[in-house]
Structures are given as C-alpha cells and as structure tokens.
Amino acid sequence: xxxxxxxxxxxxxxxxxxxxxxxxLNVIVIDEFPKAGGRLLGQLHQEPNGEWWNGIKETQLLLDxxxxxxxxxxxxxxxxxxxxxxxxxAIHTSIGILVTANLLIxxxxxxxAAPIPGWTLPGVMSIGAAQVMTNVHRVRVGNKxxxxxxNVxxxxxxRELQIAGIELHSMxxxxxxxxxxxxxxxxKVMEGLVRIAHLAPSAFLRFGSKFAKAEWVRNTAVRFYPKxxxxxxxxxxxxRKAITQINGTEKVESVTMCDLTPDGKVIKGSDKIIPVDxxxxxxxxxxxxxxxxxxxCPFQYIEELGGHVPIHNELMETPVKGIYVAGNITGIESAKxxxxxxTLAGYSIAKNKTKTLQALNDVKSTRxxxxxxxxxxxxxxxxxxxxxxxxxxxxx
Amino acid sequence: MTQNRIMxxxxxxxxxxxxxxTFSFDGKTYTGFxxxxxxxALLANGIRQLRLHEETGAPRAIYxxxxxxxxxxxxxxxxxxxxxxxxxxxxxLSIESGKLQAAPFKAPPNEWPRTxxxxxxxxxxxxxxxxxx
Numbered sequence: 001x002x003x004x005x006x007x008x009x010x011x012x013x014x015x016x017x018x019x020x021x022x023x024x025l026n027v028i029v030i031d032e033f034p035k036a037g038g039r040l041l042g043q044l045h046q047e048p049n050g051e052w053w054n055g056i057k058e059t060q061l062l063l064d065x066x067x068x069x070x071x072x073x074x075x076x077x078x079x080x081x082x083x084x085x086x087x088x089x090a091i092h093t094s095i096g097i098l099v100t101a102n103l104l105i106x107x108x109x110x111x112x113a114a115p116i117p118g119w120t121l122p123g124v125m126s127i128g129a130a131q132v133m134t135n136v137h138r139v140r141v142g143n144k145x146x147x148x149x150x151n152v153x154x155x156x157x158x159r160e161l162q163i164a165g166i167e168l169h170s171m172x173x174x175x176x177x178x179x180x181x182x183x184x185x186x187x188k189v190m191e192g193l194v195r196i197a198h199l200a201p202s203a204f205l206r207f208g209s210k211f212a213k214a215e216w217v218r219n220t221a222v223r224f225y226p227k228x229x230x231x232x233x234x235x236x237x238x239x240r241k242a243i244t245q246i247n248g249t250e251k252v253e254s255v256t257m258c259d260l261t262p263d264g265k266v267i268k269g270s271d272k273i274i275p276v277d278x279x280x281x282x283x284x285x286x287x288x289x290x291x292x293x294x295x296x297c298p299f300q301y302i303e304e305l306g307g308h309v310p311i312h313n314e315l316m317e318t319p320v321k322g323i324y325v326a327g328n329i330t331g332i333e334s335a336k337x338x339x340x341x342x343t344l345a346g347y348s349i350a351k352n353k354t355k356t357l358q359a360l361n362d363v364k365s366t367r368x369x370x371x372x373x374x375x376x377x378x379x380x381x382x383x384x385x386x387x388x389x390x391x392x393x394x395x396x
Numbered sequence: 397m398t399q400n401r402i403m404x405x406x407x408x409x410x411x412x413x414x415x416x417x418t419f420s421f422d423g424k425t426y427t428g429f430x431x432x433x434x435x436x437a438l439l440a441n442g443i444r445q446l447r448l449h450e451e452t453g454a455p456r457a458i459y460x461x462x463x464x465x466x467x468x469x470x471x472x473x474x475x476x477x478x479x480x481x482x483x484x485x486x487x488x489l490s491i492e493s494g495k496l497q498a499a500p501f502k503a504p505p506n507e508w509p510r511t512x513x514x515x516x517x518x519x520x521x522x523x524x525x526x527x528x529x
Binding site: 133 | 400401402403405406407408411431432433436439440444445446449454455456457458459460461462463464467481482483484
C-alpha cells in the first residue's frame with residue numbers, strides 16, 4: 001500500500017512527489033506519456049528579462065531531484081478508474097491496481113476543440129500537438145501552416161514553431177459557430193491579445209495594452225484593426241479575418257480565409273484561398289478532470305479557471321478525504337504556478353505545517369509575478385473555488 | 397527519415413547520439429529514433445495518415461497528440477486501438493493503419509439482410525473496400 005499515488009508526472013506531480021519524498025512518504029508517480037514532464041516538456045519561451053524558459057531543462061531539474069530522493073516514477077501507465085476502499089483508494093491502471101492512502105490528481109489540461117469544416121483532415125492538429133512534435137520529438141509538422149485561434153497559448157506556440165524554422169502564414173480566428181463562440185469574436189479575442197502584448201515586440205499591441213482596460217479603446221482597436229494584421233515577431237495576427245474552411249481530399253491543401261465585421265460576421269465575397277500543408281487549431285485550455293469526477297469529487301464551473309474544476313481549498317485538499325489536486329486540473333495557469341502548487345500539495349499530504357505555509361506563500365508570489373496570465377481575474381477565480389469548498393464542507 | 401527532422405535548433409541545440417530503430421507500417425519498412433512515438437516516427441517519414449474512419453473511410457491523423465482524442469489509433473503487433481501518439485517506437489514493431497470496416501447495418505432495420513445470400517445480393521454492385529461489403 002502506498003502513502004500517495006500521484007497521477008500525472010508534469011510540473012505539479014513531480015514537485016509534489018519531491019515534497020512527499022522529503023517527508024519519507026511511500027510514493028508512486030504514474031503518467032501515460034513515455035517521458036515524464038507533462039506539457040512542461042514542450043515549453044520554450046523568452047521571459048521578459050531575456051532568459052529562456054526551456055521546459056526540457058526544467059523537467060530535468062525536477063527529475064534529478066526526484067531521483068536523488070529515490071522516487072518511483074512509472075511512465076506509459078494509464079489510470080482509468082478510482083475505487084473507494086474502506087481505507088484509501090484502489091487506482092485501476094494499465095499495470096494493475098495500485099492501493100493507496102492518499103491520491104493526488106495532477107492530470108493537467110487539455111485543449112478545447114474549435115471545430116471548423118475540414119478539421120478531421122490529416123494535417124490539422126491542435127496547437128499543443130504541434131508544440132510536442134516540434135520541441136519534444138523534433139519533427140516538422142509541415143512546410144507551411146496557419147494557426148486558427150488567437151490566444152495566449154497559440155501566440156506562445158506559434159513563436160516556438162517560428163524559432164524551429166517552421167513557416168507560418170499567419171494567425172486568424174476560427175469562423176463563428178455554436179462551438180467556437182468567443183474564440184470567433186474579435187472583441188473577445190482583442191481582450192486576450194492585449195494581455196500578452198508585453199511579451200511581443202509589437203508597437204501597436206504594446207501601445208494598445210496601456211489603454212486597453214477601457215472597453216471603448218478595445219472596441220476602437222477592433223474597428224480600426226490593420227487589414228494586413230498586427231505583426232508579432234514578423235508574423236501577421238488577424239482578428240478581423242476568419243478561417244471558414246480547411247480544404248483537401250487526402251490531406252490539408254489549403255484554407256479559405258474571409259474578412260470579418262467588428263462583430264465577427266463573415267463579409268460575403270471576401271474569400272481567399274491560402275495554400276498550406278498544416279493547420280493548428282487553438283481553442284485554449286481546460287482542466288482535465290475526468291478522474292476527479294470518477295473519484296466523486298464535487299465540481300464548480302469557474303470561468304476564470306478555465307472551466308469545471310474539482311472544488312478544493314488553499315491546501316489543495318478536495319472535500320473527499322485523502323484526495324488532493326494540483327496544477328492545471330485546479331485552473332489554467334503557467335507551469336511555474338503548477339510547480340509551486342505541486343510542492344504545496346506534497347507538504348499538505350505529508351502534514352508538514354511549516355513547509356505547507358511557506359509553499360502557500362510561494363504559490364501566491366509566483367502567481368503574482370507570472371509573465372503569462374491565462375485569465376486576468378485568476379485570483380478572483382481562486383477565491384471562488386475556495387469559497388465553494390467552504391460552503392460545501394459547511395453543508396456536509 | 398531526417399527529411400522532416402529539426403536536427404539543429406537555435407535554442408534546444410543539435411540532436412546527437414540518436415539510436416535508430418526499424419519498424420514497419422502497412423508492410424513497408426521505416427526507421428525512426430529511440431524516444432520517438434509511433435506518431436512522431438511516422439511523421440518524420442512524411443506519413444500523416446494513420447487510419448481511415450471505420451464507417452466513412454475518411455482519412456485521419458493525429459489531432460491532440462496527448463492521448464486524449466484517440467484519432468491516432470492504429471494496430472500494433474496485432475493489438476487494435478493503440479494510440480500512436482502515446483506509444484514509443486521500438487525495433488521490429490509491426491504497425492497497421494486503421495481500415496474501413498463493413499457497415500451492413502447502416503441501412504434502416506427493415507432493409508437489413510436476413511440471410512448472407514441477401515447481403516451478397518444487396519451488395520453485388522459494391523467494389524472491394526467499400527463500406528457495405
């Protein structure tokens with residue numbers, strides 16, 4: 001019987017394992033992917049201070065520490081069910097049942113689909129898929145592509161593709177449909193774009209971001225958005241153009257691009273065919289929560305956190321005894337925050353009060369100084385989920 | 397196999413000490429590198445299409461590349477439904493793409509064949525490989 005089973009060997013899971021091993025707990029970390037590191041592995045960006053954030057190196061640092069502490073990490077293991085025992089849990093996995101007193105679910109996030117006609121053709125992939133192929137496997141996803149969906153994640157990964165020498169035509173919105181909704185609305189997208197302006201060498205965006213707190217400024221920016229797009233690292237970003245269709249028979253051959261009104265309506269007759277051999281769809285991230293749901297954790301929908309999240313308190317405990325959560329399953333934030341949350345969850349499981357308090361402060365200060373924010377009201381979202389925890393526990 | 401490789405990367409450096417592995421996909425022999433998944437080894441060889449949709453025959457490939465969407469399922473050493481994006485490539489793996497399946501029950505129930513002879517009669521015009529055969 002384990003003291004702790006950790007599902008997910010990303011930044012949250014690995015840091016939690018390290019904190020648990022420091023307290024000499026009997027721990028196993030499992031992950032489906034052949035390599036530990038989760039989505040941290042693919043990350044590569046330049047911080048505002050000029051330093052590179054290299055996910056492979058950051059993962060190695062965590063792995064070295066975990067190895068030093070003799071942590072059991074098993075990759076290529078899938079967990080598919082969690083059963084409540086009289087004491088603890090039985091985790092059903094592809095290598096059999098793991099019995100444990102505590103469970104930490106650190107499964108991270110997945111990408112929201114932004115489907116448009118033709119999206120099942122070979123050559124269409126999520127933006128994260130392209131990131132893993134490029135930075136982890138070092139395989140070119142194509143010769144010339146286009147990014148559909150303009151948000152924090154897609155801008156960061158588009159830059160990574162560029163660095164690797166892969167040509168991108170531009171970034172544009174998906175055509176509006178019942179699924180794409182906000183991703184297809186130029187005004188909503190503008191809100192997101194100004195938040196990442198400080199990371200990009202674009203005078204238009206940097207200028208815009210200074211005033212963009214006011215809605216009328218954003219709306220004006222959308223109305224007078226340059227026809228040729230705003231360039232970030234030399235690549236045009238269009239929020240008044242949408243991809244209406246991906247064309248090809250056996251694989252991607254081109255996309256159809258149309259102009260949009262400021263409200264996101266397609267302007268008839270503005271179609272243009274753009275030859276590409278790959279398309280990256282970017283609908284943003286949502287917490288990957290199936291296992292918490294199977295385990296019976298209560299949920300709440302919190303927009304600021306990226307979707308439905310398992311209710312938990314500041315110490316990463318869910319109301320289900322012995323089940324903890326950390327990382328993007330608790331809300332979409334950067335890998336640095338996930339890492340600190342993992343440490344916090346680890347000390348919390350080990351019942352180390354002093355270190356738990358220290359880790360709690362580290363989570364907050366890391367959040368406050370994050371260079372990439374997926375949602376401007378993240379702190380508000382965090383408060384909502386903690387309040388939900390209190391309300392839930394009080395009503396038990 | 398290196399045609400689609402990013403051998404030199406300005407930040408991540410140059411790939412070195414790579415161990416080659418040999419595998420087959422639909423009967424043809426290819427090489428990949430240790431550390432590749434089936435999906436990345438195939439894409440490095442310029443192969444995107446991993447399967448045909450079982451019912452419609454539409455071509456499919458990776459979508460999420462993190463094991464969530466199951467769009468990349470292939471048959472590996474005769475085991476069906478293996479995710480190409482989550483499975484490491486190994487020497488001598490025999491990989492088969494997903495094929496179009498017969499769909500005799502696609503028609504409304506009153507048109508279903510009651511005997512095999514009726515099934516054959518209904519499909520005598522269909523060509524080999526079409527979904528009603």
